[in-house]
Amino acid sequence: MDIKVGKKAIAEATEKLKNWGRWGKDDHVGTLNQVTPQDIVKAASLIRTGKVFALGIPLDASGPQNGLFGGRFNPIHQMLATGTDAIAGRQDWNRIRYADDTLMLCVQGATHWDALGHIFYEESMYNGHDARNVDCNGLGKLGIEHSRSKMVGRGVLLDIARFKNLDCLPDGYGIANAELDACARAQNVAVGRGDFVIVRTGQLEKCLKDGWGTFAGGDAPGVKFENCYWCQEKEIAAICSDTWGVEVRPNETTEANQPWHWVVIPAMGLTMGEMFYLKDLAEDCAADGIYEFFFCGPPLVITGGTGSPINPQAIK
Amino acid sequence: MDIKVGKKAIAEATEKLKNWGRWGKDDHVGTLNQVTPQDIVKAASLIRTGKVFALGIPLDASGPQNGLFGGRFNPIHQMLATGTDAIAGRQDWNRIRYADDTLMLCVQGATHWDALGHIFYEESMYNGHDARNVDCNGLGKLGIEHSRSKMVGRGVLLDIARFKNLDCLPDGYGIANAELDACARAQNVAVGRGDFVIVRTGQLEKCLKDGWGTFAGGDAPGVKFENCYWCQEKEIAAICSDTWGVEVRPNETTEANQPWHWVVIPAMGLTMGEMFYLKDLAEDCAADGIYEFFFCGPPLVITGGTGSPINPQAIK
Amino acid sequence: MDIKVGKKAIAEATEKLKNWGRWGKDDHVGTLNQVTPQDIVKAASLIRTGKVFALGIPLDASGPQNGLFGGRFNPIHQMLATGTDAIAGRQDWNRIRYADDTLMLCVQGATHWDALGHIFYEESMYNGHDARNVDCNGLGKLGIEHSRSKMVGRGVLLDIARFKNLDCLPDGYGIANAELDACARAQNVAVGRGDFVIVRTGQLEKCLKDGWGTFAGGDAPGVKFENCYWCQEKEIAAICSDTWGVEVRPNETTEANQPWHWVVIPAMGLTMGEMFYLKDLAEDCAADGIYEFFFCGPPLVITGGTGSPINPQAIK
């Protein structure tokens, strides 16, 4: 495709790809509707060796946030009870010795799903809901809680970095639809309806080695704007990547920040997953040549959440 | 069994059931080692209809905490960006309209796993680690991060409430080992090595209907102390329930608070899950008579966490 | 005065009492401008015995919040380092033994100032600022930081409860302007320009004894709506009380929640202080018959804060 990315292209794609009403006017999960129970049964047959890959990065102070975007900070983990308290005899009145703790985090600060209410187009959310439904009380519509049992199905890894013989795609590298298709062909895997598609650029692994730098909000490889058409055509359930925001940065336009987001979430209702840890899974897929697997990535049931921190599981 | 529960019985069970070193001196996951890759492949064959049951309760201010235990509070969900901000034009400088949020919660405040470092016996944790490894910096040993890819396998529901024709077992009702076995037989399901066993009392469903009351830390139905022997003998991977603390309350002794915990976590290294939402799953099992399923309950990768909030998935 | 309280009366009072522009179009502190340096020098002369009264209530989990209003919760105090850690040797690498901690609180959850950006009238804040300046990033205008050096001057206690020979005024009791004046006369004190006026109802002391109940957001004694005229006429700097919201509840109308607030903050720019602890101060004033004192109640410099938790000092 040859798209001049900008507000006009966004408006055009919004018009063409809009899934509002497609799954009913009360629908809250969008493209996750593409997964049928039969797909899940079929995906179960991909569990052949019993290997489990955890795709979540650690939640701690070393995490990716750097102050570049929107007041986000790294997870703050604090104790309510400790072993040192126990040993000092401070818990003995309670006749139990234990540890307990709290976690404060940005919902989208590490490996996470975006809920469909995360991005607006003009005054609207997916399915035509008014963006005013999202206030200080949270997402009155389209919160992540609606997806509590919907993140199960067939997973497909498209290892673009390995396909191009690179450890990591360079910042600013835009992945074209044709390249996704070529990679799939080379990997001998077909992307289809209801799939959880995971795109590997190598960026997160590089950062785990070299430091986060501007990972969260800075430049990155990622899919081109045209990818919104590809996702719609393939009828996938969700798209995920090992980057901060799935799409290429700097963006292909300066008229909009994250132009692909402007379309895929509010118009299409496409679920996306970000900052997936893919090293071990990708190495295994390269070793056995099998790039499909059972995928299970349940969100926390955060009422009115814009997303959820997750630790998705790829099972082969 | 006929056990006089108290510190002596705890010491005796600790001695008899201690799994320290059983899976190596560096082991951090205890009985989760009971699950083999082959078990996971076999469990996948239980996915026959593609039904997915989400077992996590909502994380919000309405949650179960009531101040009864250890300074725990209900989840605090706050916005970093809203649709009302977007519509007021407050985000336009950033060329994107979006919502974003934070979550502060007690790790063990709703549906969750306990990590093996959650409970101490005298000065020790599971596998002989010194409890002093748990300080204000978190769990230096046995944190939940070690289980990131270990919560997958065969799930078995033991619906004791339904077995006894009750909506909810009464507070203080202790479930004997023999009753677990009888229930399994009646349900035509066998509990075995590597299983994720889920015990339903009906209490959480009652509270969702009638209000939480003293659910968090008050009286409850649950397994008897003798259950530690049952879990060891069955070689299960984990035990879960729809109550605050799995075991019966008031406890069978006043010498220890949660005497079963004193044994199963530090001596055995048994993983436990608490406050599971079981209504839909239990109704489905009752309807089709099938009480086994594929289980996938990934924890968040909380470095040094005493556990993790979760939304486990039962897939049939 | 005989006012039929409602939206019409609010509009009328807003029109009559509006101080917009009175202290310049860039003014951020409103009636605090009433205090002159000479007033502060004069107030210093009220320090005659060196007695200091702390007017802040404790910040801890026992605090007044009860979930009745706007998602507010009680302070959460958590440790980052403890003596038990120190004694367990967990800090020795750092060659210092110490304790450290964090505090999470609702800015207006205990004894506090309201900033002038706390309340809007229609689409506006005090001095004509657009309410859209208050978004998820905080108060772009009229934040509490502007008052960092303005909370010093002469304090006057009007002990209405004692004046009426009551421990505590009953809920729903509206204090009329005439009663404030009569109390002042009885106490032999005159209220004037630049004063920090503190009204005692006895309610907070009652709650400290009997439990908070619905203190935060429920019924209460307090000033009548007509008080806005009194404050303007007296040219006071600020008004404070030992209740949750200064004004009487149930309010004198159902057309508006806190009708007095609708006027005094956005129209007048009047600073108010709430939940002041007055027992010790009031007893001392009753004993020596002196109801004026040096007042110093510095807010924290919370950038863009709607107010600040405080521990104001009355010095005699």
Add this chain to the structure above:
Amino acid sequence: MDIKVGKKAIAEATEKLKNWGRWGKDDHVGTLNQVTPQDIVKAASLIRTGKVFALGIPLDASGPQNGLFGGRFNPIHQMLATGTDAIAGRQDWNRIRYADDTLMLCVQGATHWDALGHIFYEESMYNGHDARNVDCNGLGKLGIEHSRSKMVGRGVLLDIARFKNLDCLPDGYGIANAELDACARAQNVAVGRGDFVIVRTGQLEKCLKDGWGTFAGGDAPGVKFENCYWCQEKEIAAICSDTWGVEVRPNETTEANQPWHWVVIPAMGLTMGEMFYLKDLAEDCAADGIYEFFFCGPPLVITGGTGSPINPQAIK
């Protein structure tokens, strides 16, 4: 003085300067006992012009923390209600339009007091309390709440930077007792019993201009170890500075981190204030040649707090 700083010197100073029991065995405020009511009355006479100087730095994300010390982070300010919500009509059900917010902060993360339970010597706190009294529930002894009405008296600024004709003393510059005395003489002010002594190095002002860098926990000018003898001899109430930790860094020894702290808090019970903003006050003192003033720096009443964020007021 000529002290070889190290553990031996600490032990010796601890022995010589120990104030345990000096103000009773139940004393919780140490040297703050040096202030008498008469001192406060006398200090009031220093209020001659009505000028008020706020000594607190802003509490926001731009603050001094940098991850160098103990998991401390900058203040997190979040909204519970906004003007944009109000204007979008999201509050109209409540018949009031308002803003509300929360603050999460490290108690010692910006301008603050240290409570006497902040530092331990071996297993003890000031006045002989066992350090085990400080556990995950906070300071069971010596919390900041005990000082709620004790931070009032005569303030004295010792502007060492200006005395030496420097904008900022260099990192590692140790201020000797003799230099404090010389500065006081040059400023024509005497330091005495019950004073709140504030030492200006210029470092905080430099950081406000040039960026925080390693201000929090890195190198700094500050008082020498011998200063503990000076504080005891002068019988001051408290010592404060515009640096992170009052004393010189790198410290004069590698045997202890913050050796002066080891003595002044647990042995002497000396209150200290850190990160004071002194620019405006210092300029005024230089202009009128008056380095004494009324000081009022009330802490928040944080039950069991290791200190309190503050905005102290110097009034001339």
